[in-house]
Amino acid sequence: MTSPAEDAGQPSVAVIGAGPAGLAAAVHAAEQGGSTILIDSGARLGGQYWRHQKTGLDGSDGLHHDIATYEDLRRRLTALVAAGRLTVHLEHQVWSLQADESECLIAAVDRRDPHRPAELCVRADAVVLAVGAYDRQVPFPGWDLPGVLTVGGAQALLKGSGVAVGPRVLVAGTGPFLLPVATALAAHGADVLGVHEANRAAGWFRQLPAAVAQPAKLREAGGYALGLARHRIPLRTGSVVVAAHGGDRLEAVTVARLDRAGKVRDHTRRRVAVDVLAVGYGFTTQSELPSQAGCALSVTADGTLAVTTDSTQQTSNPRVFAAGETTGVGGAQLAVAEGVVAGVCAARAASRSADPAGPPARPDGEPDFPVESSRTVAMAIRTRDRLRRFAAAMHAVYPVPRFWLDTLEPSTVVCRCEEVSVAEIDAAIDAGARDARTVKLLSRSGMGWCQGRECGYATSCLTASRTGQPLDLAGSANRPVAAPIPLGLLAHPPTEPATMTP
Known part of the structure; x- marks a missing residue:
């Protein structure tokens, strides 16, 4: 699903992830008037929450909830694509995000043809990260x-x-x-x-x-x-x-x-x-791309890393916004509300970047965007804050118990990719490792196909428990390559962007 690109001189917003947060962000960013691009690794829109078969969503099957929200976002997205204001790239997996004071540069692998993977490079004035989470x-x-x-x-x-x-x-x-x-x-x-x-x-x-x-x-x-x-x-x-x-x-x-x-x-x-x-x-947030962009991370109440954002969903990198499970797990309704705020505010930031002189500012310093957009954002913020309070309560009720540390046997596998056992992690600690990163280097726990996504949390907890050191989850989150890619792409770093269409 693609459309012709807008004029290259227009401000642009790139949204990474097409789940509830990403769909909401892409639609609301594009409705502000600038060009927007939506990139997702899946074959269909909806992410994990609105995952569906080729025949589409069916609320009568008991598997899918809040279908009305999905259908509304999909209808608006389709209209924006037809109008040339939004470009969608499915089955494109982002592996690199560079964001500095001048622009954002995104590199993705086009996986539509598994035998001939290609690369898509995109420049954007602002990025919304809505990359979600996975099972912990x-x-x-x-x-x-x-x-x-x-x-x-x-x-x-x-x-x-x-x-x-x-x-x-x-x-x-x-x-x-x-x-x-x-x-x-x-x-x-x-x-x-x-x-x-x-x-x-x-x-x-x-x-x-x-x-x-x-x-x-x-x-x-x-x-x-x-x-x-x-x-x-x-x-x-x-x-x-x-x-x-x-x-x-x-x-x-x-x-x-x-x-x-x-x-x-x-x-x-x-x-x-x-x-x-x-x-x-529970769930672990996808933290690879935020780490690449230099976004500040913090440990949430449920013991996972999440991107730190302000009231506008802006991260510590002023060109990068984040929404949904990327900022902490709280459910699809919260993700949609954060996506609305992030999409509109990212469009504002992109507009200011493209034209520092305008649009004219209101007394509070914000650009004078349409009143309807401001009302939409204000409503989304109220919904977001209310649902965040519920999410905080939920995490307080359902912490990860520490019992599992006492049930491990020396032969228990911790890293399934590299088949690293508890005994091998203990050997690395006995050899002097005092943090999860050093344990990884000595034992290979986290060096396999998933790059520590599955075992990173356990390795960090086990290391802290054995050594008495503070729990450090950030050590397993820094991955310079966020997804498996052909080696040929590393030979040609993403410095020149492609057009906004394949």
């Missing part, structure tokens, strides 16, 4: 067996391919995301044996003001509770999977209860026969 995992004995997958992976197979993993599935980990995955799997034929939530619902009593302020979230939770009851799925709180068992594939798991301190109560261990384990402990 913690290792435990047997987690590398076939049949163990993330809850996000189970949902992606169901949404994108209509495949219900199973037949006997156990869902475990922490966070409200476990509930829609379990109910959706059951509704599509899987026998869900239970949901094992590491934390306890009583935590919400300490967060009642934030919960009561979001009646829609309460209704949604009630719907999932009814779904669990309808499919007779037991919800076991304060319960975790401590080990997976099997030969060529998963055959059973051991579950156990946690005490109030988050320690495993050994006498509660029991074995459950299963075919599939879907497990997840």
Whole structure:
């Protein structure tokens, strides 16, 4: 889906990521009047939340929510593409982002033809990063067996391919995301044996003001509770999977209860026969591109790195804005609200960059954009701030328990790409490593295909626990190449931009 580019002299905004935040940012940036480009690695719009098959979204299947918002954004996007104000590049994976005081330079790999990958280089006056997040995992004995997958992976197979993993599935980990995955799997034929939530619902009593302020979230939770009851799925709180068992594939798991301190109560261990384990402990933000652009990162309440932004979604790099899970995990509605703010404010920044003399400023120093845009942003900011308070409460209720550090065995694999075990990480620490980066250099944990995306969190936590040093998550987030690319692209660094169309 592409359109002719605007005049090269016009201000331009590049949006990276076409999920809820990216779609909202691209549409609202383009509606300000300048040229906008939207780049995403997926084959279809919508990201992980609105992941769908080629036939499109269907709210009646119980898998997709807030379809009206998606359809509204898609309709507006289609009109902007037809008007030549927005260009969309799907199946393009951004691997490099350079942003300085003069411009932003983006390099992406065109993966539409896997046998002949090409490069797209784009210059922009401002960038909106809406690159999302992925499942956070913690290792435990047997987690590398076939049949163990993330809850996000189970949902992606169901949404994108209509495949219900199973037949006997156990869902475990922490966070409200476990509930829609379990109910959706059951509704599509899987026998869900239970949901094992590491934390306890009583935590919400300490967060009642934030919960009561979001009646829609309460209704949604009630719907999932009814779904669990309808499919007779037991919800076991304060319960975790401590080990997976099997030969060529998963055959059973051991579950156990946690005490109030988050320690495993050994006498509660029991074995459950299963075919599939879907497990997840929240999400980790995609931090590679923000790190490349020099954006400040901070550790959020749920223990993951996120991009730090101001009230306009601007990062510490004045040319880079961020929205959605990139700034902290809070759900699709929050992502859309942040995308609206980021898109409009990025367009304003791009306009000022292209013409420092205008548009004329209001008394508060902001450019005099249309009143309707200002109202839209003000409404989005109110929605954003309200949903952020709910997200903070949610993270307080569902922290990652530390029990897994006590269940590891020397042979437990931490880095699946390089098959690095706990014993090898301990050997690196015994050799003098005192931080996750040095452990990585000595043990190769995080040097495989995923470049530490899966094992970086666990390696950092394990290193801090063993050495008594502060937890450092930033060490595994700095990746000069954000995605696998052909070596030939490194021989020709992205210095000359392509046109805004392929």
